[in-house]
Amino acid sequence: MLKLYIGDKNYSSWSMRPWLVLKKAQLPFAEEMIRLCLPDTKEKLLQLCDAGTVPVLRVHDEIIPDSLAICQWAAKCVPNLWPTDSKDRDLAIGFCKQMQDDFADFREHAPMNLRRRTRTDLPSYALGAANRLAERWLELLSRHDGPFLFGNWSIADAFSTPYATRFVSYGVPRPVRADTYISELMADEDYLQWEMQGLSEDWRIERVDQL
Numbered sequence: 230m231l232k233l234y235i236g237d238k239n240y241s242s243w244s245m246r247p248w249l250v251l252k253k254a255q256l257p258f259a260e261e262m263i264r265l266c267l268p269d270t271k272e273k274l275l276q277l278c279d280a281g282t283v284p285v286l287r288v289h290d291e292i293i294p295d296s297l298a299i300c301q302w303a304a305k306c307v308p309n310l311w312p313t314d315s316k317d318r319d320l321a322i323g324f325c326k327q328m329q330d331d332f333a334d335f336r337e338h339a340p341m342n343l344r345r346r347t348r349t350d351l352p353s354y355a356l357g358a359a360n361r362l363a364e365r366w367l368e369l370l371s372r373h374d375g376p377f378l379f380g381n382w383s384i385a386d387a388f389s390t391p392y393a394t395r396f397v398s399y400g401v402p403r404p405v406r407a408d409t410y411i412s413e414l415m416a417d418e419d420y421l422q423w424e425m426q427g428l429s430e431d432w433r434i435e436r437v438d439q440l
């Protein structure tokens with residue numbers, strides 16, 4: 230029995246990734262939301278695991294924190310979640326690490342907020358990070374036919390999806406090919422299910438909504 234603990238669907242970019250991956254893997258799972266930025270959020274998260282963050286996957290009695298670790302676990306059950314070519318697989322894993330660790334300036338100034346639609350000018354360094362990310366997408370997309378980074382959909386695309394929503398939410402300029410990729414990610418039926426549930430959350434995190 231699998232249970233995925235997640236944050237708010239409108240705001241929790243890290244939670245979206247393994248949720249999409251478990252859906253694509255067709256692994257049945259229960260989910261429980263721990264709302265972020267409330268006075269008791271940290272206490273609840275720390276009760277769940279030492280990392281004190283979501284997402285967390287419970288597999289029987291085992292607890293797996295960290296979005297990439299959860300996706301790696303899913304790929305052990307359903308290997309085609311990674312590209313089949315071993316070089317591509319290594320590249321895809323490295324790409325996911327980069328999605329976690331890099332582009333902090335973009336993430337900070339354009340936090341995931343699915344219901345947000347604005348044209349706020351981002352500071353130049355945040356725009357620079359967004360441009361660098363779009364370039365990385367173009368580089369990978371040019372190596373394969375097919376709509377996704379490694380041809381077929383893979384965990385790398387799940388890691389790109391929250392960034393795709395940031396480009397759209399904040400009206401960040403992007404090259405046409407990157408825009409097509411963003412549209413592809415945001416037309417995905419699992420993404421749309423997540424988005425619909427996120428949009429129906431009727432509470433706000435003011436600090437994020439003001440950006």
Ligand SMILES: N[C@@H](CCC(=O)N[C@@H](CS)C(=O)NCC(=O)O)C(=O)O
Nearest residue numbers: 236241242243282283284295296297
């Ligand atoms: N590296 C972790 C980061 C997870 C993370 O930062 N999650 C945020 C929610 S989107 C969180 O739990 N924040 C709550 C807090 O830090 O108190 C992962 O990939 O899962």
